Amino acid sequence: MSNHPLKLYSYWRSSCSYRVRIALNLKGLDYEYIPINLVKGEQFSPEFRKLNPIGYVPVLVDGDVVISDSFAILLYLDEKYPQRPLLPTDIRKKAINYQAANIVSSSIQPLQNLAILKYIEEKVSPDEKLPWVQCHIGKGFESLEMLLKDYAGKYATGDDIFLADLFLAPQIFSAQRFNVDMNQFPLLSRLDEAYSQLPAFQDAMPEKQPDAPSSGTS
Numbered sequence: 001m002s003n004h005p006l007k008l009y010s011y012w013r014s015s016c017s018y019r020v021r022i023a024l025n026l027k028g029l030d031y032e033y034i035p036i037n038l039v040k041g042e043q044f045s046p047e048f049r050k051l052n053p054i055g056y057v058p059v060l061v062d063g064d065v066v067i068s069d070s071f072a073i074l075l076y077l078d079e080k081y082p083q084r085p086l087l088p089t090d091i092r093k094k095a096i097n098y099q100a101a102n103i104v105s106s107s108i109q110p111l112q113n114l115a116i117l118k119y120i121e122e123k124v125s126p127d128e129k130l131p132w133v134q135c136h137i138g139k140g141f142e143s144l145e146m147l148l149k150d151y152a153g154k155y156a157t158g159d160d161i162f163l164a165d166l167f168l169a170p171q172i173f174s175a176q177r178f179n180v181d182m183n184q185f186p187l188l189s190r191l192d193e194a195y196s197q198l199p200a201f202q203d204a205m206p207e208k209q210p211d212a213p214s215s216g217t218s
Ligand SMILES: N[C@@H](CCC(=O)N[C@@H](CS)C(=O)NCC(=O)O)C(=O)O
Pocket: 014, 015, 016, 017, 038, 043, 055, 056, 057, 058, 068, 069, 070, 071, 105, 110, 113, 114, 115, 116
């Protein structure tokens, strides 16, 4: 039996898990990493679906509390462990953080999720997969550039890291994976460069996770 009170069910390349890993690192919370191999379909096992019936990572277990969905997990962590807050006190800035986070979590990531891409590949055509992903990431990124240009400082909504940043870094990682030309998005590229300097973001990176294949080919 592990003595970590916090457990994170995660997959190295999952952008939703990556958001939560950044938050845990920022808040200095130690946790047990439990890998769920999405490519092998471990998310559909009966044991995992007892934790999250919809069969997605991440899932956070905190003692007897079980929460899935990265947005819910991040808000829970922020209330339970208030050190290093993930939301600004200014309500306008807070709303912009929710808006930017939701552009990623509702209008980009679900359209590039593994199950959707598999469906397109099998039911439409393998050639349609990449144009589909690039179109939806591009549309979301254009809107984020427009939204954040009036708020960004060193990071998305000023000179401190907040919720929006935790959604942007993993989504930019996914965009690069799908060969989106980041030159079209100068603000997001600049933010990504700033994130790459921060230990909490560096340690959450997919290739640093215990289930990352050393060759990077999985
Ligand atoms: N809204 C959920 C989405 C979770 C989600 O889509 N997770 C992906 C990985 S980023 C997944 O588990 N996919 C497995 C599948 O499609 O079968 C969240 O933010 O946690």
